[in-house]
Amino acid sequence: MNEQKQFVATDEAKGQAKQLRIFAALLWIGALVAQIVAIRLILKAVNMEESILNVWTIGLVVLDLALVLIGSMLWKKAGRLDPPSEKNKFLFMLQSQLGVIAAIVAFLPLILFVLTNKNIDGKQKAIFGSIAGVAMLIAGIGSYDFNPPSIEKYTEQINAQTDVIKELNNGVDMVYWTPSGNKLHIYNDCQHVRSSVVSEGTVEQAWQARKIDNNEVCKTCIAKAENAKKAKLNELVE
Numbered sequence: 001m002n003e004q005k006q007f008v009a010t011d012e013a014k015g016q017a018k019q020l021r022i023f024a025a026l027l028w029i030g031a032l033v034a035q036i037v038a039i040r041l042i043l044k045a046v047n048m049e050e051s052i053l054n055v056w057t058i059g060l061v062v063l064d065l066a067l068v069l070i071g072s073m074l075w076k077k078a079g080r081l082d083p084p085s086e087k088n089k090f091l092f093m094l095q096s097q098l099g100v101i102a103a104i105v106a107f108l109p110l111i112l113f114v115l116t117n118k119n120i121d122g123k124q125k126a127i128f129g130s131i132a133g134v135a136m137l138i139a140g141i142g143s144y145d146f147n148p149p150s151i152e153k154y155t156e157q158i159n160a161q162t163d164v165i166k167e168l169n170n171g172v173d174m175v176y177w178t179p180s181g182n183k184l185h186i187y188n189d190c191q192h193v194r195s196s197v198v199s200e201g202t203v204e205q206a207w208q209a210r211k212i213d214n215n216e217v218c219k220t221c222i223a224k225a226e227n228a229k230k231a232k233l234n235e236l237v238e
């Protein structure tokens, strides 16, 4: 029975994740402000009996969308550095998909305000409602995390990958990685190891250090290790 590894985010990763989450929250607040300004401009246009469709109101919808999406991008990145636990399903869902909630909060009040305002005519309602509706849809889909990371998922992947590496590497749990590369290598002289800065450690250490979504094992290294294994078997047969 192999000992079970456990993914634990480093203090450095946790610190970076916290910063990213603060930036995300600030951007989402910015999106809310853009929405409030848009509502005020629409009210003003209605009072002056002008069209609510102008470069400012549409521009604010676009700004609102951009702020929600950038915020969600940072939020998702933070989750990959310091993933939540799946132990509490509700909290896990909430934290993983907070960007979707931000998208709804950043658009729904504006849409409802325009659609329910008696002083805006039907055609303007339809056009503005469609623009803001499509923006909310894009914001929601763009903010949704289709593969939300979790401590449990990372732990499972580390254990599975440790088994694969040991199988290929004569029972030794040791890999190489570079700061910018996105693969784990079994050989430090692999042709794809181009950086002069090469770190080495167990699969678990590689995952803690690299802070990315997926640590794949280099295909070239896998092929080389498999050939080495076959050669060894042939030697034994002869």
Ligand SMILES: [Zn+2]
Pocket: 184, 185, 186, 187, 190, 191, 192, 193, 218, 219, 220, 221
């Ligand atoms: Zn390699």
